[in-house]
Amino acid sequence: MATQKSTVHKLRRVYVWEQPVRIYHWLNALVIIVLIATGFYIADPLVIQSGKEPSQRFVMGWVRLIHFIASYIFFFNFLFRIYWGFVGNKYANWKQFIPTSRKFFKEMWHVFKMDILMLRGKEHMSVGHNAMAGFIYFFTFIAFLVQCLTGFGLYASMSSSWFPKLFTWVPYMFGGDIFLRQVHHWTMWFFILFAVIHVYLVFYHDYVEGRGEMSSMGGGWKFIEEDVFTQNKELPNAPKS
Amino acid sequence: MNNKTVQQTPTYLEEFKRKGYSRKDFLKFCTLMAAYLGLENSAIGQVVQAMTVKPRLPVIWLHFQECTCCSESFIRSSHPIVADVLLDQISLDYSETLMAASGFQAEEAMKNTMTKYKGEYILCVEGSVPTAADGVYCMIGGKTSMQILEEAAEGAKAVIAWGSCASNGCVQAAKPNPTSATPIHKLLKGKPLIKVPGCPPIGEVMAGVIVHVVTFGRLPELDGLGRPKAFYSKRVHDTCYRRPYYDAGLYVESFDDDNAKKGYCLYKVGCKGPSTYNACGVTKWNNGVSFPIQSGHGCFGCSEENYWDNGRIYERASAFPGFGIEATADQVGKVALGVTAVALGAHAVMTNVRKKKLIKNLEKEGRDSEHELKD
Numbered sequence: 001m002a003t004q005k006s007t008v009h010k011l012r013r014v015y016v017w018e019q020p021v022r023i024y025h026w027l028n029a030l031v032i033i034v035l036i037a038t039g040f041y042i043a044d045p046l047v048i049q050s051g052k053e054p055s056q057r058f059v060m061g062w063v064r065l066i067h068f069i070a071s072y073i074f075f076f077n078f079l080f081r082i083y084w085g086f087v088g089n090k091y092a093n094w095k096q097f098i099p100t101s102r103k104f105f106k107e108m109w110h111v112f113k114m115d116i117l118m119l120r121g122k123e124h125m126s127v128g129h130n131a132m133a134g135f136i137y138f139f140t141f142i143a144f145l146v147q148c149l150t151g152f153g154l155y156a157s158m159s160s161s162w163f164p165k166l167f168t169w170v171p172y173m174f175g176g177d178i179f180l181r182q183v184h185h186w187t188m189w190f191f192i193l194f195a196v197i198h199v200y201l202v203f204y205h206d207y208v209e210g211r212g213e214m215s216s217m218g219g220g221w222k223f224i225e226e227d228v229f230t231q232n233k234e235l236p237n238a239p240k241s
Numbered sequence: 242m243n244n245k246t247v248q249q250t251p252t253y254l255e256e257f258k259r260k261g262y263s264r265k266d267f268l269k270f271c272t273l274m275a276a277y278l279g280l281e282n283s284a285i286g287q288v289v290q291a292m293t294v295k296p297r298l299p300v301i302w303l304h305f306q307e308c309t310c311c312s313e314s315f316i317r318s319s320h321p322i323v324a325d326v327l328l329d330q331i332s333l334d335y336s337e338t339l340m341a342a343s344g345f346q347a348e349e350a351m352k353n354t355m356t357k358y359k360g361e362y363i364l365c366v367e368g369s370v371p372t373a374a375d376g377v378y379c380m381i382g383g384k385t386s387m388q389i390l391e392e393a394a395e396g397a398k399a400v401i402a403w404g405s406c407a408s409n410g411c412v413q414a415a416k417p418n419p420t421s422a423t424p425i426h427k428l429l430k431g432k433p434l435i436k437v438p439g440c441p442p443i444g445e446v447m448a449g450v451i452v453h454v455v456t457f458g459r460l461p462e463l464d465g466l467g468r469p470k471a472f473y474s475k476r477v478h479d480t481c482y483r484r485p486y487y488d489a490g491l492y493v494e495s496f497d498d499d500n501a502k503k504g505y506c507l508y509k510v511g512c513k514g515p516s517t518y519n520a521c522g523v524t525k526w527n528n529g530v531s532f533p534i535q536s537g538h539g540c541f542g543c544s545e546e547n548y549w550d551n552g553r554i555y556e557r558a559s560a561f562p563g564f565g566i567e568a569t570a571d572q573v574g575k576v577a578l579g580v581t582a583v584a585l586g587a588h589a590v591m592t593n594v595r596k597k598k599l600i601k602n603l604e605k606e607g608r609d610s611e612h613e614l615k616d
Contacts, residue, residue, distance in 0.1 A: 006605040043558065044571075045490055045509065059490030116588075118595040157518075158479060172465030175409075175546035177476070177516035182551075182558055182570065189574035193581055200585045208596055210603040 011223035016091050016128050016216055024081050025217055031074045032191055038067040039188055071151050078144045091128030097138040099131075107131035115204075125209065125228045133201070136194075143190050150184040250296035253455070257292075267292070277449040277524065278461070279471040291456040298455050299354050299362040301393050305386040306379050306413045306422055307368030310441040311404040317527065318444035348382055355396055363454060364397035366390065369406045369413050370428055371420035378420040390428060399433040399460060401450060402426065405543060408438035408468075415549035426467060433460050436467040440543035443524050446472045466546075468518070477514035477540045480522030483507065501537060511555040512539030519544045 017025070041063045048059055085094035099105055111132040113119045124130060129137070152163075153170025154177055171177050206213040211223045251259070257267050271288040280288070302312075354362055368386075371378035376385030384392075394400060402425040405411035413422035426434050437450055450469055453461040461469040478484065486492070486506040493501045493510050508515070514522075517540050521532040533540055539555070542548045552560035561568040593600065 006609045007602060008606060008610075045492060047492065047494070048490055054486060054489045054491055057489035057491065059488075061488040063490075064488075118591050120595070123599065157474070157476060169465060175466070176518070178513070178542060178545055178548070178551045181516055182560065185558055185570045186561070186574075189570060189577065192574065193577055196578065196581055197585065200589075204589075204592060208592060208599060208603075210607070 010226040011211065012226055012229045013221050014127060014224050014229070015089075015220055016222045017220045018089055018092060019220065020080075020084055021088060021092050022217055022220055024077055024084065027073065027077050028081075031070045031077065032195070034070045035067060035074060036188060036191060038063050038070065039185075042067060043185060068155065071148075071155075074144075075148050075152070078141075078148065082141075096128060096134040097141065099135060104131050104135075108135060123209075125225065127222065127224055127228070127232060140191075140194055143187050143194075146187050147184065147191075150180045150187070153180050154184065250299070252294055252296055253292040256297060274449060274452040277445050277471075278453055288452065288456045292452075295455060298451070299358040300365055301351060301354055301362055301397070302365040303367065303386075303389060303393060305366065305368030305370050305390070305406075306420065307404065307406045307411075309367070311367045311406075311447070314439075314441035314444045315403075315447045316444070318448045351393070355393065359396035361398055362396065363399055363401060363451075364393050365401045365403055366407045366425050367403045369410050369422040369424055371413070372423050372428075373419070373421035387428065390425070394429050394432055397432065399435065399454065400425065400429060401435045401437060403437055403447065404442055405438045405440045405548070408436035409546040409548075411440060412549055415547075434467060435460055435463065435469060438468060438473075438544040438546075439519060440548075442544070443472075443520055443526060445524050446520055472520040472524075473518045473544070475518065475520075475522075477517045477519050477521050477534070478512075480520075481514055481534055482522070483534060496537070504537075507534060507537075507539040509557065510539055511541070511553065511557055511559075513542030513545070513548070513551075514540040517542040517545050 042060070045060060045063075050057065082094075084092050085097070090096075099108075107124070107126075108131040110124050111126075111130045114121060114124050115130075115132070128134075149167065149170050152167035153174075156164045156166075156168045156170070157177075159165065171180050174180055174183075202213055211225070213222065216222045254267060257270075262270075268289065271292055272285050275285045275288050278284075304312075368379075370376070370386045370390055372387065376387045379386040381389060402408045406413065406422075407425045410418070410422050410424045413420060414424070426436065435450060437447060439446070446469075449472065450461060453469070453471075461471060464470050464473060466473075478487070481487075483504060483506045486504070487508055491500065491503075491505045493505050493507050495501070496510060506512070512534065514534065519540075521540065522534070525532045525535070541554045542551065545551070550560065552558060556569075559569050561570050561573050
C-alpha cells in the first residue's frame with residue numbers, strides 16, 4: 001500500500017507545563033474573558049429592557065461586582081505566576097521571558113525568520129515556548145501590571161478596603177482618573193489582540209510541528225522528536241531545573 | 242480701604258459687627274463653614290473662637306490668564322457673610338477685580354501688604370502664568386505675571402491656586418498651548434500650596450478653604466494632588482443623586498429621549514462624574530439650588546486635569562492620543578483587530594505554501610501509521 005516509506009519520528013514525552021502553570025493558564029483565560037466582557041459593558045452599557053422598577057434592578061451593580069471579583073482573582077493569579085517563575089520548572093522560569101543572554105536574541109531572530117518571514121532553512125523546534133513567544137509573554141506580564149495598577153487605582157477611591165487603598169497613589173501620579181480610565185481601556189485591546197494571535201499560533205504550531213502543542217496545556221506534556229531531545233540534552237550550558 | 246486695613250487689623254467679629262451683622266448671623270456663618278469643612282460639632286466653637294479673636298488675614302489676590310469666574314463664584318457663596326465679609330473683610334489688600342484702588346495706588350497697596358505682613362499674608366492666584374516669549378502674553382504694570390508671582394510668593398505664608406487655570410492650566414494650557422500657560426504648582430517650589438480646581442470652584446468650597454486657614458492657622462488636609470480632602474476626596478459620581486439609575490443600568494441615550502425625562506443616569510451621554518473629584522453633588526451651586534447633572538446635563542469634569550483635551554463633552558472616553566480627538570480606543574482597537582485578522586489569514590495561507598513539504602511529511606507519516614494498523 002505504502003509507496004514510499006515516510007520518516008518515522010520517535011517522540012519523547014516531556015512534561016513541559018506543570019499542573020500549577022496549567023491551572024494558572026486556564027484560570028487566567030477565564031478571568032480575562034470575564035473581565036473583557038464586563039469591561040465592555042461598564043464602558044458602554046447596553047440597554048437591557050425589563051418590566052422591573054428601577055429600584056428592583058441592579059444590572060450595572062452586578063456587572064461591576066463581577067468585574068471586581070474577577071480582578072482580584074486576576075491579580076492574585078498573576079502574583080502566583082510570578083512566584084512560580086522562581087520555583088517552577090525550567091519552562092516556567094522567569095528566564096524564559098526576560099532575555100538574559102545572546103542565545104535568547106539569536107533564537108528570537110531565528111524564530112522570526114522561520115515562522116514569521118517564512119524563510120527556508122532549518123526549522124526551529126523548541127521544547128517549551130520559543131524565545132519569541134517568551135518575550136511576547138513578557139509584554140503581556142507588563143500589560144497585566146498596567147491593568148492591575150490602573151484598575152485598582154480607579155477602584156481605590158470607591159473602596160474602604162485596605163487592599164485597593166494601596167493603589168491610591170496611582171491616579172495622583174497620572175493627574176487623575178480620566179487618563180487612567182483611558183489607559184485601562186486601551187490596554188484591554190492589547191489583551192484581545194494578544195488572545196487572537198496566541199490562539200492562532202497554537203493552531204499553527206500544532207499543525208506545522210505535529211507534537212501536541214494544543215493538548216500540552218491540558219495534560220502538560222509535549223512530544224519531542226528524539227533528535228531534538230538529544231540535541232538539547234547535549235548542550236553543556238543548559239539550565240538545570 | 243487698603244490703607245485702612247494695613248494700619249489696623251480688626252478681628253473678623255469686629256468686622257462683621259461693623260458691617261451690621263448680628264451675633265446670630267455670625268454664629269450661623271461659623272456653623273455653616275464648619276459643616277462645609279466636614280468638621281465635627283465641637284469644632285464649631287473653634288471656628289467661632291478663631292473668628293472672634295484672630296485678626297483679619299491679609300490676602301493678595303492675583304489675576305493672570307483667567308476669566309475671573311473664580312472671583313465671580315466666590316462672591317456668590319450662599320451665605321451673605323461669605324461674599325460680604327470674607328471678600329471685604331478677608332482684607333483683600335490687592336485684587337485687580339475687586340479693589341477700589343487702581344494704578345500706582347494699587348501697586349502701593351500690594352507693596353505695603355507684602356512688606357508689612359511678610360510671612361503672614363495668603364497669596365491667592367487666579368489664572369495660569371504664560372511662560373512663552375518671556376511671559377509677554379500677560380503683563381500688569383509693566384511686569385510679567387511670572388515676576389509678579391515670584392515677588393508676591395516670596396513673603397507669602399501659603400499660596401492658594403484658585404480654579405483650574407491656576408491648578409491645572411485649564412483652557413489656556415489646552416493643546417497647542419500657544420502661550421505655554423503653566424499652573425502655579427509647577428512654578429513655585431517650596432511654598433505650601435493648596436489647589437482648588439474647578440471652572441470655577443464652588444464658592445462655598447473657596448470660602449471653606451479660607452476659613453480653615455484662618456481657624457487652624459495651617460493648610461487643610463490635602464490629597465496626593467494637593468487638593469483639600471474635605472471637598473475633593475469623592476467623585477461627583479459617588480454623591481450623585483442619579484447614581485441608583487447608574488447601578489440599575491438605566492441610562493439616557495440622547496438628551497431628548499424618554500429616559501432623559503425620567504431623569505436616568507447621564508453616563509452614556511458623556512457625563513464625566515465617574516472620573517471627576519468635586520463636591521458638586523453635595524454642596525451644589527447657587528445657594529444649593531442645583532448642579533449640572535440635576536439640570537439634565539452631564540458633568541464635564543472641569544476640576545480634572547487636562548479636561549479640555551480629554552475627549553468630547555458628550556461622549557465617554559472619546560480621546561485616543563496620537564489618533565486625533567475623533568478616534569476612540571474601541572475604533573482603533575477594531576481596526577487593529579481587522580488588520581490582525583487579515584495578517585493571520587495571510588500567514589495561514591503562506592504557511593501552507595512555504596511549509597508545504599513539512600506539513601506533507603507529517604501528514605504522510607500519520608497516514609502511513611494509520612495504514613499499518615489493522616482494522
